[in-house]
Amino acid sequence: MFKKLGVNVLAMSIDSMFVHKMWNDDELSKMVKGGIPFPMLSDAGGRVGKVYGIYDENAGVETRGRFIIDPDGVIQGYEVLTPAVGRNVSETIRQVQAFQLVRKTKGGEATPSGWQPGKKTLKPGINLVGKVWEEWTTDMAFDK
Amino acid sequence: MSEELSVGCARPTGGPVGEEAGPKEQTEKIVEEKRMVMVGQKAPDFEAPGYHNGKFISMKLSENLGKWTLLCFYPGDFTFV
Numbered sequence: 001m002f003k004k005l006g007v008n009v010l011a012m013s014i015d016s017m018f019v020h021k022m023w024n025d026d027e028l029s030k031m032v033k034g035g036i037p038f039p040m041l042s043d044a045g046g047r048v049g050k051v052y053g054i055y056d057e058n059a060g061v062e063t064r065g066r067f068i069i070d071p072d073g074v075i076q077g078y079e080v081l082t083p084a085v086g087r088n089v090s091e092t093i094r095q096v097q098a099f100q101l102v103r104k105t106k107g108g109e110a111t112p113s114g115w116q117p118g119k120k121t122l123k124p125g126i127n128l129v130g131k132v133w134e135e136w137t138t139d140m141a142f143d144k
Numbered sequence: 145m146s147e148e149l150s151v152g153c154a155r156p157t158g159g160p161v162g163e164e165a166g167p168k169e170q171t172e173k174i175v176e177e178k179r180m181v182m183v184g185q186k187a188p189d190f191e192a193p194g195y196h197n198g199k200f201i202s203m204k205l206s207e208n209l210g211k212w213t214l215l216c217f218y219p220g221d222f223t224f225v
Contacts, residue, residue: 053180
């Protein structure tokens with residue numbers, strides 16, 4: 001899916017590349033046919049994680065930080081979770097699709113709360129001031 | 145006596161116990177400026193070793209410029225979630 005969207009995925013933890021190899025070869029390749037398709041990067045000492053603000057000094061590990069970076073290298077969004085709760089990949093895909101649409105329209109369209117591909121966008125401008133209620137209703141915030 | 149660890153989703157770590165070793169007269173602690181990166185700002189570039197498609201590699205984040213990139217940190221290999 002990410003490949004289809006033209007997104008490069010990078011995974012990073014404090015583990016060495018040797019441990020990455022063993023985890024991929026011994027376990028993950030049993031979940032994902034052919035193994036992990038994206039680079040698994042090593043951040044010994046959490047130096048990169050510290051710069052991104054997601055390194056947990058006490059535990060000595062990185063938290064579940066996820067950053068969406070646009071083609072210009074600008075961070076468009078991030079999410080950080082503590083270790084025991086996994087990510088919602090569908091929501092990440094939705095956000096990427098929303099950011100891609102906004103970029104494609106050069107900001108001419110914005111995606112309101114609850115937007116999914118195919119749903120209505122908003123066109124910010126003087127004519128929309130005070131008129132969002134005509135374009136968007138609260139039930140549109142929820143998946144249907 | 146060592147005790148058995150029960151494993152959870154956090155990666156177990158240790159650390160020094162008892163009195164701190166080293167000089168005690170250190171009074172001034174260097175306060176590092178810590179800031180979370182911001183949306184709308186450039187992602188800090190880095191270079192890191194890694195594993196990809198059966199090979200060990202070295203990659204810079206900036207190699208991905210021109211494409212959307214999803215950078216995912218996680219607590220550790222062989223953890224559960």
